Amino acid sequence: MADVGNIVRVSGVTKNFKLGKVEVQALKGVDLEIPTGYYISIMGPSGSGKSTLFNMIGGLDKPTTGKVFIDEVDIAQLDAYELAWLRCRKIGYIFQTFNIIQVMTALENVTLPMIFGGMNNDEAVEKGMQLLDLVGLGERFSHKPFELSGGQQQRVAIARALANDPAIILADEPTGNLDLKTGEEIITLLKSLSKERKVTVISATHDIKMLNVSDQVVWIRDGRIDKIENRDELKISVGVVATR
């Protein structure tokens, strides 16, 4: 695996938020390299800056200082069109709150990124059906989100995230609003996708179950990286966490 490049490189990223007169420093200088094809979990207590980092990597927000590179391209240098293209083709997002577009059916949700990506409608529908089958929702393509359970909505979100065969899947607490069993299913699904499709999965989480499937765990605390552990080092600390 020595020749595997870094798909994401975060370099000296800080992020300040202004709340009235007070400045909150959500990220205090983060350096991180994520190798292509890895399954990464970002762990940390609530408020430690996971979502903020997630938004930076995903090009959804801009760092106060520092740089984020995707495929060695500094995303701050991209114009609006290139950024939209990046969000559309390179990255698939999965959110804690699912963020399925409520007024569209499952299938329409999955096909929308493909339409944006320039695919024609018939192809998009065909691929959308395949993806819904893949996440086990082939039967329910015509359902509106409010007719689906939380776990099913999250599956739709995963299918949608895969629509344009992204290189990266960014998941911010994908199991945060799901029960234990459903959460496990979602994790297994993400893991198998990363294995089979060689997608890099970056997932912010509180979920200890995520650790078992991760190639690397990034512990973040108070806006800084606490430690980075590879899979083999992990068992020990999982034991520690579990006994806490």
Added chain:
Amino acid sequence: MKNITLSSIDADKVARLVVLPFAKSIEIAFKSIRVRFFRSMITTMSLVLAVSFLSFIRVSNDVANGLLAAGNPTYRQSLINAGYDLQPEETRIESSPKQRWIVILSLLVCVVGIVNAQLMAVTERFREIGTMKCLGALDRFVLRLFLLEAGMQGLAGAGVGSLLGGVCAILNGLASFGMDAMGNLPFMDAWTSVLFAVVVGCVLSLLGVLYPAILAARMQPVEAMRAEH
């Protein structure tokens, strides 16, 4: 491995454009209205009323002008009896300044109502907008969707309102002047008045959505997602 991804980027560079075909925009806008039918109807209601008022005033004048143009002195008398302020030498009835003011005021109130309703609609849809942007939507896709929705709402609302106003004006003419009102009605003029009211209605609807839509289109995805929490 790295080389493969890099070269695939180079190949893609030519086609690094996100698109939303026009037909698809119309489909999305139409579905969006249908799903939120009740909400759309409320947004459009003030437009229906204002446009039907405009259309009523104009078609009523057309009816009166038709009678006047017939040159029959009894028509002239019944017009005066019906409250038209006719000087002996006048051969055409224009809308009075008072009428014009009321119409303009009602249209203004209607635009304000649309802006208000659309601002609320946009706020409700922040999450949807943010999600679309995460999926790669450009600002102008969002803008276009909102304008299309408003255009369709405007067309439907103004169409209904204008016809309603026109029909009421003709019924009113029939009640005041009997069948003569129909017999002398210049149909071309009446149609023009109705169409004019439809066009005005559409323009107002688009005008009303412009500011809310620009606001929505400019939203950064993170802001849009956070807004609802």
